[in-house]
Amino acid sequence: MPWAFVSLCAATALLASLLLPLAFKPWLRRMAVLDMPSDRSSHSEPTIRGMGISVLSAVVLALFVALFAPLSATQKAILLTILVVLLAASLVGWIEDLRGLRVVTRALCHLAVGAAGTAVLAWLAGGIGYWWTPAGAVAVAAYINVANFMDGINGISGLHGLVVGLAYAIAGALTDIHWLVIAGAVIAAGFAGFLPWNLSGKPVFLGDVGSYLLGASIAITAVAAFLAGVPVEYLFAPVLIYLADAFVTLLRRIAAGERWYVAHRQHAYQRLVIVGLSHLQAAAVVTSATVLTSLLGIFAVANGPVGLLIAAVLCILVVLLYLRTPTIFQRLIRRRNSRVSGLAQ
Structure with missing residues (x-):
């Protein structure tokens, strides 16, 4: 297990997620990317949203660093696939934050991202799991929306990313799958770094870019791990x-x-x-x-x-x-x- 690289990747995600909001927050304020309160909101005043872009940047940077870890070509390809999938899903969320998308358009984008990612992961697994592509597409699309539905109060998404990321990292350690340890640690660290900003006196929100990132990163990591033979209970x-x-x-x-x-x-x-x-x-x-x-x-x-x-x-x-x-x-x-x-x- 390349523990030094695991630590490096986790530290990269954590520090970047902690520091990047210093640059992104003023930019989002100038762009007026705000969440306006309504009778369905859990907040009472306009709040900056879209800060998930800082977590996205942190996670992408950390996974890029992971590509230099002493892993096999297949394991690096799995990490690269996860990176591309979460980047694509987050892009859909960023567009939703800026201008909005029709429900059908969002759903089709989520399914397309999930199908493409699952098909690539099945190919990397030796081509034995192509029939899982429809299920993988639905799983990714569904969990993106679950994460979005559940992102309604301060702290909940950051803590969810932290706990699930750690759980998947532990699953990777127990099954001796190195890429899963790295992916889980990066997810956990990236969302842990967002928590101080989200729980501060003047909180900021992940926005759809962040909730889509949370759902996509967890779902595609789970799909990849399942195809790699990780017990479904984990x-x-x-x-x-x-x-x-x-x-x-x-x-x-x-x-x-x-x-x-x-x-x-x-x-x-x-x-x-x-x-x-x-x-x-x-x-x-x-x-x-x-x-x-x-x-x-x-x-x-x-x-x-x-x-x-x-x-x-x-x-x-x-x-x-x-x-x-x-x-x-x-x-x-x-x-x-x-x-x-x-x-x-």
């Missing part, structure tokens, strides 16, 4: 909470006859803020559940069929508990307020 468990929140909310809205593609505040993480948690507290709830399912994925692989069954049951319980957290915290906050009111009297 890949699916870290994204389970995001998928559950996004798809359960989607199904509820469709069943209610609502326009599912219109912005709203019905996700579990959004309802946590509505009932009284801060953005960081709500993001911490989501992140804690994600850490739990990630650990259960590792447990499942390490303990065979019995471990898989136990982990599956526990993951279901974690998901159900997470989806109930808005109701749970609402009751706790009401009880606390009642006690405080009683003491005041």
